[in-house]
Amino acid sequence: MASRRRPEAAVPPVAGDAPKLGACPICGRPAVAASRPFCSPRCRDVDLHRWLTGAYAVPVVEEDGGEDGEGGEH
Numbered sequence: 001m002a003s004r005r006r007p008e009a010a011v012p013p014v015a016g017d018a019p020k021l022g023a024c025p026i027c028g029r030p031a032v033a034a035s036r037p038f039c040s041p042r043c044r045d046v047d048l049h050r051w052l053t054g055a056y057a058v059p060v061v062e063e064d065g066g067e068d069g070e071g072g073e074h
């Protein structure tokens, strides 16, 4: 009986392949894991505020004229 040697799939340990956090979208500094993708909670807050204000600045497209066919005679 031949002993079958089953080669165990030994996955080589990944040596120091930490994912890059990238740069802070606010100030461009290297982001930290604590407050990624920003470099600091401050930038995160800035981005949040910017996002909120930007959201308010976005013109809301209201759907009008769906069934309100005024003069829409084909």
Ligand SMILES: [Zn+2]
Residues within 6 Å of the ligand: 024, 025, 026, 027, 028, 029, 038, 039, 040, 043
């Ligand atoms: Zn920053």
